[in-house]
Each structure stands twice: as structure tokens, then as C-alpha cells.
Amino acid sequence: MKKIIPNEIKKIILDNIESSTSHGFPNILRSESYIIKFMWTLCLLISSGYCAYCLTKSFQDYFSYETDTQLNYKRVSQIEFPTVTFCNKFATDLNKGNEITELAKFGYIQLKSELTDLTDYNEIFKFIDYNFKYQSIKFIDNFSYVGFDIDKMLLNCNFNFKGCNSSNFKFFLSSTYGFCYQFNADKSNIRKVSSPGKQAGLSLELFIGYPNKDYDLYKSYGAHLFIHNSSTIPSSEYDGISLSTGHETDIVVSKTYFQKLPKPYSDCVQDSNATKNFDSDLYRETIKIFGQYDQKSCINLCFHKSILDVCGCYYPDQNIIKNLTQACDIDKGYKCYLNFSASYGESKSSIECIDKCPEECESVKYSLQMSHADYPTPFYAEFFMAYDYFINNGSRNFISYSNVKESTLAVNVYFDDIGYTIVEEKPSKTIEQLVADIGGFLGLCIGISILSVAEIFDSILKIILLFFQKKNESIKISHLNHL
Missing domain, CATH: 1.10.287 (Helix Hairpins)
Structure with missing residues (x-):
């Protein structure tokens, strides 16, 4: 009985191998010539080795979690307009004429008197910048007495074919530039545009003020502009662009979404x-x-x-x-x-x-393209002079064309197309591709498919049934002998 079972198991396995859809093993068993058996065995070993190499490489590629980057451009009916923050490079408006501005003038003159070595100008302006940031924190509660008010800076504002005014701007305090003002900074009510071009964008005309050799401690004057997502806080240390007076600057904005894959593809x-x-x-x-x-x-x-x-x-x-x-x-x-x-x-x-x-994993970036033109024309400057004289009682001191040109600038921020670019990561190899690789290499090299795997389970099932059959026969024989 004990000898019969191994023989029957051997017969089940050999029968399944001979009828297997895999070509190598059946040919080895069926061949009567040892030379042909050796040839098939050698071919099977070579193809199995190559298959193992390809499968190992495929698993390594999958578990390296490499990604492919897809870049698509999508046009939409509406697009969120970015938050635009502008600051005056003159952090203090010394023409306000109060005790704090007089104290600031005195401080500037005193600071200038301490700058004895004027040869190392880089160190000088580092110290001036540091000193201003330190003093701005020290006198933060009194900064409203010296900061540039938006009503004085904002000459004209238009957005999306309509006019806008100072009430559409949110206050922002910068340690470098003092008072700054943000358009479209309300996260609960982000403005959108549905048309490209200047008229649908944001157009600003700003009064900057006049340089003064006695009190100004700056390398340059003009405005500093930040274009950013509404959820981010602009930093004067590394963000923004400078705008010069006497020029109109066109800024064409392009929006890009970046979508990275999380773990295990990245951190x-x-x-x-x-x-x-x-x-x-x-x-x-x-x-x-x-x-x-x-x-x-x-x-x-x-x-x-x-x-x-x-x-x-x-x-x-x-x-x-x-x-x-x-x-x-x-x-x-x-x-x-x-x-x-x-x-x-x-x-x-x-x-x-x-x-x-x-x-x-997800971020928004704005790319900017800029161009410049002289601003304003003599004809347009006449409007500013008349407005300042009759409406503002000459508070901006617009008395000549050169005077207006020296102290004003214009900027237009707009999209040239209503759409955005999506930069998206995709897995270089998915689990479906890995399974396809496994099946492809097994089928190519040794002719194994999913059904070939089923044949293995078929052999195992037949062997299990054989044991149950022999056990039942043994019980019957034992019962007959007992009778």
C-alpha cells in the first residue's frame, strides 16, 4: 500500500506535466533520446534564467517607485485671479507732517551721520535695511503715522471691465516696505475672470512720492509688486518684482498647477x-x-x-x-x-x-512675462495735474509733466489665455503593468500562462483526493476484516 501511493502520485505529476501548456517539461519527458532530452533541458535552463533576470528587473523598476511627468494645458470658462500685493519702496511718507514723521526725519539724519565709511556701500545698505526692520517692529503701533496711505498712492484702479477703489484692497504690513495693500486677498471670495487681456485684468496707477536726498536711505525708489496665491504670505526677502516710476509695466500671468505623488513615490x-x-x-x-x-x-x-x-x-x-x-x-x-x-x-x-x-504635493506657481512703456504721456499727465489741483488741493504736488512722470507708475496684470498648465506625476509602472510583465516573460520564455498555474493546483488537488480515496479504502478493508 505504501509503495502504491508514491507511484500513483508520480503518475499524476507526470501525466500533468505531459499535458501541460508549458512546452519545455513535456518535451523533456516525451523524448526518448538523451541528446534531445539534454537539448530541451539546456533550452529550458537558458530561457528560465533569462526569464528570472527580466522578472527581477521588472520588480526592481516597480519598487523603485519612479514617476513620469505629464504636462497638459487646459482651457476653462473661468480662472481664479491671483492675489496682487503692492508696496511703496518709500516705506515712510514724511510729508504727513506730525510728531512721528519729524522724529523719523531726525532719525534718518542721525543715521546718515553715522555712515562715515562710504566706500563699502553693500555693508551700508545691509545695515540700513536691518535697522529699518528693527525699528518697524519697535514702532509698529505708531507706523500708521508714517506709512503711505492707499488713498494717496492709488490714482486709478480697474478690474474685469469695472472700476475699483481702496475699499477693494486689504492691508498688509511688510517689515521691509511698511504699508502694503493686497487685491483679491479675501479667501472666502476669490475673484475670477473669464476673458483674457488688459481690460479683464487688474490695472493700477500709483503715486509713489518724490525722492529726497536729506531723508531717503534707499538704493532705488518705485513700487514692489507681489503676484501670488491667496493662501500664501509674500516675503520681501525672495518674492516680488520692482516697478519703476515713469513707466507702464504689462505683466502677463500664466498659472501652473503642480501635482506630485505622495509616498512611496516621494516625501x-x-x-x-x-x-x-x-x-x-x-x-x-x-x-x-x-x-x-x-x-x-x-x-x-x-x-x-x-x-x-x-x-x-x-x-x-x-x-x-x-x-x-x-x-x-x-x-x-x-x-x-x-x-x-x-x-x-x-x-x-x-x-x-x-x-x-x-x-x-500640490502647489500653484505663477509665471510672469513683462514689458515696459514710457508713462504717462504729456497729454495724460494734464489729467493728473488737473485732478490733483481741483480735487485733492494739490496734495501730491503735481505741477509739471516731469514732476508727474517722476512720481507715478502704471501696471497691468492679466492673463493672455483663460487656462492653466497641469504638471502631474504618474507612476512609471503600475501594478497592472507589473502583472503584464510577469505574464509576458513567463509566456515568452517558458510558455507558462495563468492556466499553467492552474495545472499545478490540479495536480495538488488530485494528490489530496488520492489520499482520501486510499484512506477510505483502508477503512473499508479494516471493517471487512473485523467482520
């Missing part, structure tokens, strides 16, 4: 508001300070945190701190900051910032 974070999506204190603090996460703000915050670690105080940026007690003073703290920032770019700290600040 990007999917929900920019969820503090638990990434295990980093810097990541969580970025959300706390800025309201929403983005990698650029996180890296900037990491830079400020590195200053704190080395110098024991913060760089005076109002986006980061609100309390002057946290800021580095203008003496020792400022010198420590200069020494640290000079070596930061090649330091280990800057490399660690990338690890602490993951990339966001």
Missing part, C-alpha cells in the same frame, strides 16, 4: 494644513505662523531658526516675530547675524533644512 505632504502629516517641529511651526504649509516658507523659517540657535535672537522679520524682545539688537546681534549668514549657504544647517521641510 511630499498631501494636506498642507494638517500638522500630523510630517514629523518635524519646523513643519508644524510653519503652519502655525503662516496658516498653511509651503516648502519655501519652511526653508526661510529654518534659516531664521538657525540664526536663533547661533546668536540667541531672531532676525527682525515681522512674518516670523512680533515682539522686539526676540529680535537681535543693532549692535552685537546684528554682527552675529552677519557672520552667520556669510557662512550659512555652505553650512550643514542649510542642508538639514531640506530634510526638515518636505515639498508639498
Whole structure:
């Protein structure tokens, strides 16, 4: 009985191999010549080896989680207009004529008197910029006495074929430029446009003021413009473009959505508001300070945190701190900051910032194309002079064409097409492609298909049934012998 079962199992296996859809094994069994058996065995080993190599490579490709980037352009009936923030490069309006402006004038003259070595101008303007940021935090409650009011700056405003005014702008305080103003910054009511071109975009005409050699501590004057998503806070450290007086600047905006794949394809974070999506204190603090996460703000915050670690105080940026007690003073703290920032770019700290600040999976970027024209024409300047004289009692001092040209500028922000570009990542190899590779290589190399796998289970099932059959026969024989 014990010898019969192995023989029957062997017969089941050989029968299944001979009838298998795989060609190598049946041919080895059926061949009577040892030379032909050897030839089929050799071919089977070679094809099996090649199959194993191809399958290994296919699995490696799948588990490397590589991606392909797809770029598509999509036209829509409406598109969200970006938030536009403008600032006067003259952070203080000294013509307001109050105690604070007089104090500011005195401070500027005193600061200029302390600049004895005028040869190293880069260091001078670094110090001026740092000093202004420090003082802006110190006198933040009194800044309204010296800041440029929007009603004085805004000469004309049009958006989407209609006029707009100062009530359509939201106040924003910059540590570099003082008073700034944002259009389309209400997240609950984002404005959209459905037509391309200047008339459907935002057109601004701004009064900047006049340079003054006694009080101005700036390299340049004009306006600074930020074009950004409504959920982000612009930074004067690395964002924005400069606009010069006497010119009209056309800015053509193109919108691009970036969509990256999350883990295991990358370490990007999917929900920019969820503090638990990434295990980093810097990541969580970025959300706390800025309201929403983005990698650029996180890296900037990491830079400020590195200053704190080395110098024991913060760089005076109002986006980061609100309390002057946290800021580095203008003496020792400022010198420590200069020494640290000079070596930061090649330091280990800057490399660690990338690890602490993951990339966001979804982001919006705006690409800008700019062109310029002289502004205003002598004819158009006459309107400004008449308006200022009869309506504003000459508050802007528009008395000549050169005077108007020196102190005003225009900017037009618009889309040239109502659509956006989607840059989207897709897996280079999906699970369906992996299964197709497995089936393709097995079928090509050794002729195995899904049905061939079923034949293996068929053999196993027959062997199991054989054991049950023999067991039943043994029980019957034992029962007959007992009788």
C-alpha cells in the first residue's frame, strides 16, 4: 500500500506535466533520446534564467517607485485671479507732517551721520535695511503715522471691465516696505475672470512720492509688486518684482498647477494644513505662523531658526516675530547675524533644512512675462495735474509733466489665455503593468500562462483526493476484516 501511493502520485505529476501548456517539461519527458532530452533541458535552463533576470528587473523598476511627468494645458470658462500685493519702496511718507514723521526725519539724519565709511556701500545698505526692520517692529503701533496711505498712492484702479477703489484692497504690513495693500486677498471670495487681456485684468496707477536726498536711505525708489496665491504670505526677502516710476509695466500671468505623488513615490505632504502629516517641529511651526504649509516658507523659517540657535535672537522679520524682545539688537546681534549668514549657504544647517521641510504635493506657481512703456504721456499727465489741483488741493504736488512722470507708475496684470498648465506625476509602472510583465516573460520564455498555474493546483488537488480515496479504502478493508 505504501509503495502504491508514491507511484500513483508520480503518475499524476507526470501525466500533468505531459499535458501541460508549458512546452519545455513535456518535451523533456516525451523524448526518448538523451541528446534531445539534454537539448530541451539546456533550452529550458537558458530561457528560465533569462526569464528570472527580466522578472527581477521588472520588480526592481516597480519598487523603485519612479514617476513620469505629464504636462497638459487646459482651457476653462473661468480662472481664479491671483492675489496682487503692492508696496511703496518709500516705506515712510514724511510729508504727513506730525510728531512721528519729524522724529523719523531726525532719525534718518542721525543715521546718515553715522555712515562715515562710504566706500563699502553693500555693508551700508545691509545695515540700513536691518535697522529699518528693527525699528518697524519697535514702532509698529505708531507706523500708521508714517506709512503711505492707499488713498494717496492709488490714482486709478480697474478690474474685469469695472472700476475699483481702496475699499477693494486689504492691508498688509511688510517689515521691509511698511504699508502694503493686497487685491483679491479675501479667501472666502476669490475673484475670477473669464476673458483674457488688459481690460479683464487688474490695472493700477500709483503715486509713489518724490525722492529726497536729506531723508531717503534707499538704493532705488518705485513700487514692489507681489503676484501670488491667496493662501500664501509674500516675503520681501525672495518674492516680488520692482516697478519703476515713469513707466507702464504689462505683466502677463500664466498659472501652473503642480501635482506630485505622495509616498512611496516621494516625501511630499498631501494636506498642507494638517500638522500630523510630517514629523518635524519646523513643519508644524510653519503652519502655525503662516496658516498653511509651503516648502519655501519652511526653508526661510529654518534659516531664521538657525540664526536663533547661533546668536540667541531672531532676525527682525515681522512674518516670523512680533515682539522686539526676540529680535537681535543693532549692535552685537546684528554682527552675529552677519557672520552667520556669510557662512550659512555652505553650512550643514542649510542642508538639514531640506530634510526638515518636505515639498508639498500640490502647489500653484505663477509665471510672469513683462514689458515696459514710457508713462504717462504729456497729454495724460494734464489729467493728473488737473485732478490733483481741483480735487485733492494739490496734495501730491503735481505741477509739471516731469514732476508727474517722476512720481507715478502704471501696471497691468492679466492673463493672455483663460487656462492653466497641469504638471502631474504618474507612476512609471503600475501594478497592472507589473502583472503584464510577469505574464509576458513567463509566456515568452517558458510558455507558462495563468492556466499553467492552474495545472499545478490540479495536480495538488488530485494528490489530496488520492489520499482520501486510499484512506477510505483502508477503512473499508479494516471493517471487512473485523467482520
